[in-house]
Amino acid sequence: MDWTTAGGVGHPPSGGFPHDALLYDSLDQLLGTVVPFVRDGLDAGDAAVVAVRPDSAVLLREALGDDPRVVVLDEDRVYGPRTPAAISAFRRLAKEHGPGGGRRVRVIGELDFGPTERDWLEWERYESVINEALRGWDLWGLCIYGADRHPDAVLESARRTHGQLVTPTSRTPNPAYTDPATYLRSLPIPDEPLERTPPRLLAGDVTDFIGLRHAVAAELAGVAASADLVEDFLLAVDEMTSNAVRHGLPPVTLRLWTATDRLVCTITDGGPGWDDPFAGYGPAHGEDLSRGGMGLWLARQLCDHVDITGGEHHPGDGTISVRLTTHLP
Structure with missing residues (x-):
């Protein structure tokens, strides 16, 4: 041919x-x-x-x-x-x-x-x-x-x-x-059984970023994983929490779970969210990184899985939820 x-x-x-x-x-x-x-x-x-x-x-x-x-x-x-x-x-x-x-x-x-x-x-x-x-x-x-x-x-x-x-x-x-x-x-949003269990950390109506970061870091301190892996996950949590506060509607809620094989954090806000299935596969503003828009893109690089629910094409209770998952070695 x-x-x-x-x-x-x-x-x-x-x-x-x-x-x-x-x-x-x-x-x-x-x-x-x-x-x-x-x-x-x-x-x-x-x-x-x-x-x-x-x-x-x-x-x-x-x-x-x-x-x-x-x-x-x-x-x-x-x-x-x-x-x-x-x-x-x-x-x-x-x-x-x-x-x-x-x-x-x-x-x-x-x-x-x-x-x-x-x-x-x-x-x-x-x-x-x-x-x-x-x-x-x-x-x-x-x-x-x-x-x-x-x-x-x-x-x-x-x-x-x-x-x-x-x-x-x-x-x-x-x-x-x-x-x-x-x-x-x-495509389906995979089920996460940990979300049906009490979280290790629950923070509702988030406004204090510094205090929240310290709280999440304290919960992750005993995780049997490399410092780099934990720091990457913590940075992704920071980025997604910041995005929810800046671009979503209150209240912003964070739930954190730790298991022997994975870390899971879900950040939820009151919407309205977005309807862009390509979000986070590149910086929101292209190669001009000075304009920001990197939060979800960074999270997808720092975590093994990023799952988004809510919005026009995923109707639920009006909230938007971003779930971050990192596997532990």
């Missing part, structure tokens, strides 16, 4: 983010799709970056003949442990490797979605978010999914989050693709 005219759609237009998926069940399908994608891109003046699992990287290196123009990166270096960092990493790839002149960086990516459904959900969100978050960056993503490497739920998510499906002989519009905002709003 000639990827410069794949599927008859031509080279993807400037300003979009082509986001393709290969769902393969054989080595021939993998190599027969990825190798032409890379070689045709190089011939067309694009750059190529491979960020896949180590065993996949070995196969692709051999098939591509160790072409020095192909940048092979450690999967963990690109994706990292949390989704906002992965978005920032892909933007850096566009800056560092973009050839200019309207050409793109073709990225072959392979995600490790993690061991649990809770982990899968974060990366399912990510695969939908980047359709908007990477729009306008000179990138062309080809995500590879081995049928024997992922559970059915993850494979179904791949069908919902990629605009094009590819094979060794075709690149075609994906009929199952779902508008990212619609898809993100459809």
Whole structure:
């Protein structure tokens, strides 16, 4: 297949983010799709970056003949442990490797979605978010999914989050693709059993930030975790509490739980909240960090999970709630 005219759609237009998926069940399908994608891109003046699992990287290196123009990166270096960092990493790839002149960086990516459904959900969100978050960056993503490497739920998510499906002989519009905002709003908010138990700390009608921080820090002092992990969680709590006081309506309430395997904090305010499923996957004001708007973005980088309930598309009792979760090693 000639990827410069794949599927008859031509080279993807400037300003979009082509986001393709290969769902393969054989080595021939993998190599027969990825190798032409890379070689045709190089011939067309694009750059190529491979960020896949180590065993996949070995196969692709051999098939591509160790072409020095192909940048092979450690999967963990690109994706990292949390989704906002992965978005920032892909933007850096566009800056560092973009050839200019309207050409793109073709990225072959392979995600490790993690061991649990809770982990899968974060990366399912990510695969939908980047359709908007990477729009306008000179990138062309080809995500590879081995049928024997992922559970059915993850494979179904791949069908919902990629605009094009590819094979060794075709690149075609994906009929199952779902508008990212619609898809993100459809995803469940996982249950947290700790929220049905008495919190370790309850602070109602929060106004004293300094006193609250000391109180939260005191409760976390005995947690069996590194100082950096605890400090990151404390900073996320600070940011979300500050956001609730500044932008929400009183009363602002904080509840903190600690367990042997995780820390959980829920910050609730009286609304009206927001209806932006992409919130927190980048600074609210783009790259101009001097304008603020970084609270939720920081929280998503500092915690393993950030879940938001309330607002127009999550009706409840009129409150807005942000739940922060960090796993303990």
